[in-house]
Amino acid sequence: MIQKNPFLYYGKKLLSFCLSVFVLSVLVFYIARLAPGDPLMSYYGERVEKMSVAEKEWARDKLGLNDPIYVQYVRWLQNAFRGDFGISFKYKQNVLTVIGARIGNTLLLGGTGFVLMFVLALGLGILCAWFEDRWPDRVICRLGTVISCIPEFWLSLMLIMVFAVMLRWLPSSGAYSIGKAHDVGDRIRHLILPLSIVVINHLWYYAYMIRNKLLEEVRADYVLLARSKGLNKRQILFRHCLRGILPSYFSIMAISVPHVLGGTYIIETVFSYPGIGTLSYESARFHDYNLLMILCMISGVVVIFCNILSQIINEQIDPRIKAQEVVETTEVKRA
Amino acid sequence: MSDARFTLVGVRPATERLPTVKAPWVKGKPILSCVILAGIIFCCAFAELIMTKDPTYLDLMNYSKPPGSEFLFGTDTLGRDMFSMIWYGGRISLFIGIAAAAISTVIAVIFGSLSGLAPQWLDTLLMRLTEILLSIPNLLLVVFLQALLGKPNTFSIALVIGLTSWVSIAKVVRTEVRQIRNSEYVVASRCMGGGFFHILWRHLTPNFVSSIMFMVVMNVRSAIVAESTLSFMGIGLPIEIISWGSMLSLSEKAILTKSWWILLIPGLFLVVTLLCMTEIGNYLRKSVNRSQSNL
Numbered sequence: 001m002i003q004k005n006p007f008l009y010y011g012k013k014l015l016s017f018c019l020s021v022f023v024l025s026v027l028v029f030y031i032a033r034l035a036p037g038d039p040l041m042s043y044y045g046e047r048v049e050k051m052s053v054a055e056k057e058w059a060r061d062k063l064g065l066n067d068p069i070y071v072q073y074v075r076w077l078q079n080a081f082r083g084d085f086g087i088s089f090k091y092k093q094n095v096l097t098v099i100g101a102r103i104g105n106t107l108l109l110g111g112t113g114f115v116l117m118f119v120l121a122l123g124l125g126i127l128c129a130w131f132e133d134r135w136p137d138r139v140i141c142r143l144g145t146v147i148s149c150i151p152e153f154w155l156s157l158m159l160i161m162v163f164a165v166m167l168r169w170l171p172s173s174g175a176y177s178i179g180k181a182h183d184v185g186d187r188i189r190h191l192i193l194p195l196s197i198v199v200i201n202h203l204w205y206y207a208y209m210i211r212n213k214l215l216e217e218v219r220a221d222y223v224l225l226a227r228s229k230g231l232n233k234r235q236i237l238f239r240h241c242l243r244g245i246l247p248s249y250f251s252i253m254a255i256s257v258p259h260v261l262g263g264t265y266i267i268e269t270v271f272s273y274p275g276i277g278t279l280s281y282e283s284a285r286f287h288d289y290n291l292l293m294i295l296c297m298i299s300g301v302v303v304i305f306c307n308i309l310s311q312i313i314n315e316q317i318d319p320r321i322k323a324q325e326v327v328e329t330t331e332v333k334r335a
Numbered sequence: 336m337s338d339a340r341f342t343l344v345g346v347r348p349a350t351e352r353l354p355t356v357k358a359p360w361v362k363g364k365p366i367l368s369c370v371i372l373a374g375i376i377f378c379c380a381f382a383e384l385i386m387t388k389d390p391t392y393l394d395l396m397n398y399s400k401p402p403g404s405e406f407l408f409g410t411d412t413l414g415r416d417m418f419s420m421i422w423y424g425g426r427i428s429l430f431i432g433i434a435a436a437a438i439s440t441v442i443a444v445i446f447g448s449l450s451g452l453a454p455q456w457l458d459t460l461l462m463r464l465t466e467i468l469l470s471i472p473n474l475l476l477v478v479f480l481q482a483l484l485g486k487p488n489t490f491s492i493a494l495v496i497g498l499t500s501w502v503s504i505a506k507v508v509r510t511e512v513r514q515i516r517n518s519e520y521v522v523a524s525r526c527m528g529g530g531f532f533h534i535l536w537r538h539l540t541p542n543f544v545s546s547i548m549f550m551v552v553m554n555v556r557s558a559i560v561a562e563s564t565l566s567f568m569g570i571g572l573p574i575e576i577i578s579w580g581s582m583l584s585l586s587e588k589a590i591l592t593k594s595w596w597i598l599l600i601p602g603l604f605l606v607v608t609l610l611c612m613t614e615i616g617n618y619l620r621k622s623v624n625r626s627q628s629n630l
Contacts, residue, residue: 151564261472281568285478
């Protein structure tokens with residue numbers, strides 16, 4: 001549905017984006033503080049055990065944890081608008097500094113993984129559609145189904161076992177060896193295992209989707225027409241069919257960002273990869289409120305943005321896609 | 336009026352042809368998967384009959400033993416017999432999978448049909464809310480819920496997983512309900528004073544049950560994955576409650592000592608079970624697509 005006034009259309013989208021982000025921030029803020037646990041643990045570590053009640057009270061006061069939650073929230077919001085997101089309890093630094101040191105790693109892992117997956121899935125899907133029901137297609141489909149059933153953490157463990165422990169080809173954890181933070185080759189070696197897990201784990205799902213969409217497409221009447229005009233198989237597949245499915249593929253890739261993001265969290269933890277995944281896991285478990293808040297906001301903003309982006313793609317580029325279809329094809333992967 | 340113009344000329348009498356070979360009833364059905372899955376479930380349910388050792392007994396003399404005649408699948412780093420643990424722990428893994436899927440399905444059906452039957456503005460609001468929920472990383476939600484529920488046990492894990500995995504089914508239910516909510520029989524039922532749950536059960540559920548069946552099976556699958564991932568990361572079941580996931584949480588030690596069986600065997604059972612469920616799920620989803628390719 002294309003609206004007449006683009007300003008109104010994008011204005012509405014922007015408004016709903018801001019509203020969603022706001023609600024998200026309130027939700028996360030409340031959930032984090034309502035969950036039982038002592039944030040002082042992450043600030044003082046083991047020393048909390050020895051502190052007296054008065055000292056604890058003073059510390060909570062200093063960190064502003066004694067106010068009602070909405071007061072804390074308003075204060076957080078005011079500071080956030082000035083660009084001040086508070087300090088991390090554990091690292092005693094501005095949260096942005098803490099994240100800044102690590103976000104590059106995650107972007108590298110997730111971003112490269114995403115692009116690789118995107119390209120490989122397209123290739124694999126086309127390959128399968130080309131050889132529909134012949135042996136390459138069958139073999140790939142079988143293999144894909146099996147691989148898509150392997151939990152990512154287990155696959156990581158097996159790969160670590162084989163390539164890092166038994167063969168000693170690749171390092172098993174971290175983003176770089178000690179003292180080699182600027183060595184590009186070393187970083188790449190550390191990236192290979194986590195990256196292959198990111199790609200392998202999601203690849204088949206998208207490849208299969210492309211395959212099915214292409215197979216649906218080749219049954220359309222225009223393909224028959226193109227065929228009767230004398231175009232060959234390759235021309236039809238690449239020039240016509242592919243063009244027909246790409247918009248829906250883009251929009252599904254946009255929706256799939258959270259899955260990839262969530263998967264990256266687990267993979268980062270298995271490989272002790274210093275990215276924001278490990279960081280947010282830590283901060284959630286040990287009640288490092290400010291850090292948790294900003295991390296949730298970052299991932300939330302990315303996800304909500306991608307959702308709206310996919311809506312826009314659907315509505316503007318390819319109005320044929322119904323929301324239903326998008327829903328049906330995305331729920332499988334949500335683990 | 337003669338019937339002459341209605342009689343056809345030159346029709347060759349054709350004998351009715353019946354298909355000589357009937358397609359076997361098993362064709363296209365995931366028989367193998369069903370059999371394997373049933374086997375695994377059966378063995379887990381009657382674990383006591385096939386266990387060779389006490390799965391909880393810590394045999395400190397025989398820790399990290401490779402598979403052999405005494406310990407069929409070897410022992411883990413704490414000296415427990417893996418063969419017995421697989422069946423004993425599978426029970427908990429499968430239970431969590433089914434329970435979590437049941438919880439999430441119930442929530443999803445109620446939420447989805449509420450949203451589907453609600454007026455436009457409420458529907459939009461509820462759907463927005465689910466999107467926001469989806470944008471909180473699942474792992475973090477699980478950590479929060481775990482903290483709320485206290486010390487993890489089998490039920491709390493199932494509950495946590497169920498509570499965090501209903502959104503996608505709810506969306507499908509909502510779409511289906513929106514399509515049928517204005518049909519005559521629903522309106523009629525309403526006019527006769529049918530309540531929400533009556534309409535839901537008698538009129539709506541039969542319509543969307545087929546479209547969510549596949550997703551429910553897939554949810555069992557992803558709940559099992561979630562349990563094992565959580566247990567592996569140390570926020571799921573503690574090590575003394577045996578499940579396929581908590582068996583894998585010993586992986587770090589296992590990797591250091593190169594005890595491959597501690598990783599491989601529970602993982603294989605996990606993967607085979609998941610594979611069978613996927614096959615069954617795919618069968619449920621499979622839309623029969625017999626038209627010819629135009630290419």
